[in-house]
Amino acid sequence: MNVITAPTLPSDITLPEWLRECLIAQNSLRCDLPERDRQEQGLICQAFDFAYCLHEGQNRASGEPYICHPIAVAGLLRDLGGSGAMIAAGFLHDVVEDTEVTPEEIERRFGAEVRHLVEGVTKLSKFNFSSKTERQAENFRRMFLAMAQDIRVIVVKLADRLHNMRTLEHLPDDKRRRIALETREIFAPLANRLGIGRFKWELEDLSFKYLEPEAYRQMQQFVTDKRVDREARLDRIAELLRSHLTELGIKCHELSGRPKHLYGIYQKMQRQQKQFHEIYDVAAIRVMVETKDECYRALAVVHDSFCPIPGRFKDYIGLPKPNRYQSLHTVVIGPHGRPVEVQIRTLEMHHIAEYGIAAHWKYKETGGSSTTKLTTEDEKFTWLRQLLEWQSDLKDAQEYLENVKDNLFDDDVYVFTPKGDVVPLNRGATPIDFAYRIHTEIGNHCSGARVNDRMVTLDTPLHNGDIVDILTQKNSHPSLDWLNFAVTTGARNRIRQWYKRSHRDENIDRGRDMLEKELGKNGFEALLKSDPMQAVAERCNYQSVEDLLAALGYGEVTLNLVVNRIREAIKAQQPIAPALPSADDTDAAIRAATMAAPPRSFPSAKDSPIAGVEGLLYNLAKCCNPVPGEPILGVVTLGSRGISIHRQGCQNTESIPGDRLIPVSWNPVETKGRPQTYLVQIQIEVIDRVGVLKDVLARLSDYDINVRSAQVKTIPGQTAFINLGIDIRDHSQLEKTFTQIRKMSDIINLRRVSQVDEPTDKS
Known part of the structure; x- marks a missing residue:
């Protein structure tokens, strides 16, 4: 080259x-x-x-x-x-x-x-x-x-x-x-x-x-039209302040008016529902002095020269912003009777305000290290550490995105411990968020809170400067209601984690029932105590079979994943352990029979998705709701309803004589326009909180799943149950839908249930 x-x-x-x-x-x-x-x-x-x-x-x-x-x-x-x-x-x-x-x-x-x-x-x-x-x-x-x-x-x-x-x-x-x-x-x-x-x-x-090009041009016009009057007004205020500061021996490096950026003005107009002429801080006076002490002395000069507006003073020197911004902000009534914002800072503070993290690169401070890595001592990056922690806590992509954007945009609220330590929290945070920020165990045993020496409810929003004291009791524990007002992601995750741990026995039983229904009772207990089952648990990153069952019970792993891992483990063990009990004798027998005698080749019926029932009356069984892609079995009914189509392994087919069973399969029916769908009833057990149904329905909508019916059952202080009837094209779509729902952090359990409606015949 x-x-x-x-x-x-x-x-x-x-x-x-x-x-x-x-x-x-x-x-x-x-x-x-x-x-x-x-x-x-x-x-x-x-x-x-x-x-x-x-x-x-x-x-x-x-x-x-x-x-x-x-x-x-x-x-x-x-x-x-x-x-x-x-x-x-x-x-x-x-x-x-x-x-x-x-x-x-x-x-x-x-x-x-x-x-x-x-x-x-x-x-x-x-x-x-x-x-x-x-x-x-x-x-x-x-x-x-x-x-x-x-x-x-x-x-x-x-x-x-x-x-x-x-x-x-x-x-x-x-x-x-x-x-x-x-x-x-x-x-x-x-x-x-x-x-x-x-x-x-x-x-x-x-x-x-x-x-927003139209709004942008309008803001440009507003700022340009008033610029001459504004600059003249600010120049007069600046000159007055300069003379007063000089009299007191305070050296001013810069004293001038600076315009706010257009988007900032526009945001304030939208947020406060005001017209442009009602926004008083379109421009501000910036005072730059030598030392921090001179900042506060200059503030006294400003308040002595002009009347300050109560409640409009902010001390970002004593309490810097999370991005290390420091300044004194105050709003006073100027000589023209209009409010004027004044910002006071040192040259170093101004440099940090303009350049941020670039003002103090770590590799310069430490004499030339090659990287600028995040350290636990570096308070400047608390927000980044939180985002990294959420990567393991939040498995649901949508919730992770919402918390990321909230953390990037929201301003922090600064509150104090009784010892005077500053604790930054998200705006709208409550004493519960504060308790979990201090320590997980303080949050788990929180029984009440004092804010500024007054007892308050745990859902009280905290404000800048509040002194918060958390009351704890040994027997206290989190309530599911806390999820309705906890704001920070850390608090919400720890509440959920406590709930899952405290209901471990229930979750183990639930996971055991789910697995038993899928694999059958025959040999199930022996399977749970076998070496292959322990290998399955370890492969799924759990130390014991009970840990795996608990995770299955509250939805951290899917039933389909566990079953597949079990079958893989049994197959791997068969050459050296032929006596190992089968996971499901009934299911294995049905599958073996199906393999030995494949379904007869039937002519395709354009109006029927089922091959093997041509010309016969048939219906899809409501006990198991089969969908395309699942192995199915035909049962000759004793009444006048013809052939009933079940999923292979359905419990209702276990006691039916073999002469009433016929092999059937799904036809690869081609449909024009929207594909045919099948109603599937599902039940979702969730941690009860405001908006959980909306979040579930939004997740289904994202994946183009139509919801025919929805019913919610809640009991105060317990989990809620959501029963949904959804339209599914095939088994593959159903599995993907279950996977996406289980990723949501509030989901405890998810299963298919039988349909309550009367079955309808098809011909």
Whole structure:
């Protein structure tokens, strides 16, 4: 590969001044720079040269050379204060995906650190956050795992996304909207959580521009029309404050008005149901001083100069935001009789507000470690640790996605322990959430709560500054009602886990009954005590057979999975243990008979899905509700109802003489339009909470399952039962439906039941 030399600057693109100076300085081999700076400068120049050659001849949708994009991304990372490795990764972030260069070659040329960053960004680029629920949840999980390993990976991705948003007008409309929606829902909140304010505001405004163009233009017009009057008003306030601060010897590094970003104003108008002229903090006065002490002294000057509005003061210095933002916010009545917001901070606080996590890269603080990993001591990443914990706690994709988005968007509430320790919680959190945040056992034995020395109910929402004291009793235990008002995912999961553990005996009995009904009573007890059954438990990641039965009872594993594992284990043991009891003699006999005498070949009947009953009256048995894809058996009825079609292994066929049994099978009936469906009755045992039926029905709707009937039975303080009649095409769809429902964290048990309606004959 021909690599351009540093002085041979490309003539077909305009390089930013910082890069041009870097290339010239590298060529001149300046010796006055420290060794580390020379090494970083060399790495940056080599990465640019390499990317320039690889992307040569490639163009973006706008028609400009593709290299302009990596240059812009590298520039954004440089502005954030990124290291040479990060800036090099900005140049190279697309080469693995868009060229034939391998990660191994990246490492050979630029080192393991640059390869790690480039590979991380390449993997993130493949994630599609607008896809189906399971895939979207999996992409979130992988993204947060990558962030935990090295937070710089997501920062490079944010820089990549920001420049793509700046040039989004060159893409088709549908693609613009998809990318803008993903940016507003995922990447702007991530930038906010990382404290990178300058990225967050621009990402939100650009998303606003493409998702709601009319509202965006209207907001632009509103802000432009009032700009002259607003600037004159703010200048007068700033001048007055500057003179008062100078009199007290407080040095002001900056005192000016700053406009709010358009999407922030629009959100406030929508949230408060106000018109533009009713929003007073379209712009704010920003005061930047030297020290934290001067921040509070400046606040006294502001309140002495203008009348403060009660309840509109926020101290983010004493209680920083989760993204480490610090400032004093207050709202006062200005000289024109209108409210004005004033923000007071130090230069360091301002730097953190603009650059967030980039203001204090860990690899700089520790003297050059190669990665920025998440540690348990790092309070800046509490939210990220929670997201990682949920990956194992929340198996349901939909619930995981909802909690991820809630955690990214929601502001935290700060409450205090009686000892004065600060505990951040989600907005709307209750004393139950607080108790489980302190310790699982405190939550499990919570009997009451005091907030600000007053007894309150456990569903009382907490507010900023509340002092919370949890009362516990040894005999107290969680109530299922807590799930109706617990807000945090951690609290909800621990309540469910306690319920499952405390009802272990019931769950074991339920799992035993489910397995016995499926396999039959003959030899069942011997099977449970056998070595193959223990092997099945271990293969399903449980220590004992009882653990497996309990998990089966509350829906953590599916019946179909356990049965298949048992049959595989028995088959593997047969050569060395022929005396091992059969899992189900009846089922085995029926299957053996079916294998020995396959169903006769009948001519296909267009109007009948059953082969073997042509010209005969027949009906589908309501005791077992067979559906296509399941092994079936015909029973000659003694009445006038003809042939009754049962599932093989149905208990009602065990005592029927063999001369009344006939082999039948499902016809591969082709239907035009919507495929034929069969009514299946199911019963779902759930942890009773508000909205659980809605969640179940939504899950069925996602998989295009029609619900014919629904009935809910609840008993206070106990589990609830949901009986549903659903339309199913075949056995495969039924299994997939059961799997999706069982993934929901509130599901205790799920089974098929017999239909209560009178059977209807078919001919």
